Amino acid sequence: MLIKENGSQPSSLGPESNFTGHARRDPIHVADDPSRLAVGAVTFDPGARTVWHTHPVGQLLVITNGAGRVGTWGGEVREVRAGDTVWFEAGEKHWHGAGASTAMTHIAITEAVGGSAVDWLEPVSDADFDTA
């Protein structure tokens, strides 16, 4: 049993290679084999979002605060709010972030396969973000 107390893991800003705008990451847990879990929280300031990306076996988001947006490649942009959950399929190209004027926080739950839990791609354009 390993307990990590609130306040024991430093926050960090998401790098420009993976995020547009101000996105604060709060780590939760990265497992060792045989578990595949890679779990963390992200808080997006208004307008902030991930770049397009995929996950090898999918991703679950649990929206814990605020209201934001999620989008899929070639699909629609949807609004999400605290208490909603979002499941992205394995390999589904997508993004997630804040609303235009509202911050959003989620817990992101992924599974690493072959040493990687995510493949980062190109930024989400303002036009794609504003489709909501």
Added chain:
Amino acid sequence: MLIKENGSQPSSLGPESNFTGHARRDPIHVADDPSRLAVGAVTFDPGARTVWHTHPVGQLLVITNGAGRVGTWGGEVREVRAGDTVWFEAGEKHWHGAGASTAMTHIAITEAVGGSAVDWLEPVSDADFDTA
């Protein structure tokens, strides 16, 4: 992409076979292959707890509200509070629940292997619960 809106998944009470006392379950997500995720929230009224149990590749708890207790077989009982996280190793026999006088809510994140994400065992005695 599958969005489940807040309020769309009914709450249920944890069965006596798996829980002692009043434990309310709020489902989040159970994945299909190739993902192994099985994720849900549980709110324990004061004194309520799981029975002893194990998970095939471990379990992550994210404490989201209140203060409670966690215990391992032959080990110590520890207090946990909102914002803390707890990792139980694969096969580690353990329990989690509320405090004696305080409710506790956590998100429980597990991975199913061979069709099962948990093996439920015997109840946690009042003596074991009160060790905290």
